[in-house]
Amino acid sequence: MTRLGLYRAATPGVYCADKTTVRLDLDNEPQPDALLRLDESLGGQSRISEDDYLEGAPELIVEIAASTASYDLHDKLEVYRRHGVRDYLVWVVLEREFRWYVLKDGDYRQQEPDGAGCLSSGMFPGLRLDVEALLEGQMQQVLTTLQGGITSPEHQAFLKNLQRSQ
Numbered sequence: 438m439t440r441l442g443l444y445r446a447a448t449p450g451v452y453c454a455d456k457t458t459v460r461l462d463l464d465n466e467p468q469p470d471a472l473l474r475l476d477e478s479l480g481g482q483s484r485i486s487e488d489d490y491l492e493g494a495p496e497l498i499v500e501i502a503a504s505t506a507s508y509d510l511h512d513k514l515e516v517y518r519r520h521g522v523r524d525y526l527v528w529v530v531l532e533r534e535f536r537w538y539v540l541k542d543g544d545y546r547q548q549e550p551d552g553a554g555c556l557s558s559g560m561f562p563g564l565r566l567d568v569e570a571l572l573e574g575q576m577q578q579v580l581t582t583l584q585g586g587i588t589s590p591e592h593q594a595f596l597k598n599l600q601r602s603q
Contacts, residue, residue: 440583441471444564447587450476450599460492461520471499479602496560497524503531518545523560535568563592
């Protein structure tokens with residue numbers, strides 16, 4: 438949550454939440470462990486309903502999966518794909534693995550870590566995760582990697598695009 442909160446703080450128009458009920462349709466109201474969403478006025482897919490629920494697919498959903506890994510990696514993955522969640526990150530705790538899926542052409546593609554061992558958001562430029570550092574509890578390194586993403590040319594271009602959209 439700290440990592441997502443820091444990204445949100447550096448990116449106006451992006452909102453962060455945890456344990457939020459998301460109304461996707463009449464049969465699907467998951468409560469993901471964490472999410473990032475883009476404000477609807479900036480092209481985001483979700484909105485806050487009159488009764489204070491999140492309706493529609495947020496751009497990024499994070500699940501921490503231990504006993505729920507099978508459900509998170511199959512049923513939820515399919516529901517999120519169908520509803521257009523653009524980034525889906527699952528921390529498979531027992532396998533010490535992160536699976537980051539990016540929606541392309543209607544299907545999820547699982548990312549592989551880059552040369553530095555990082556995974557990155559397809560929707561939120563500069564949102565990077567140093568997988569090994571997080572698994573080893575090296576939070577300063579995790580935050581240093583995020584800071585590098587926030588100061589990257591890609592994130593700066595994203596901020597300019599968001600400002601033009603307002």
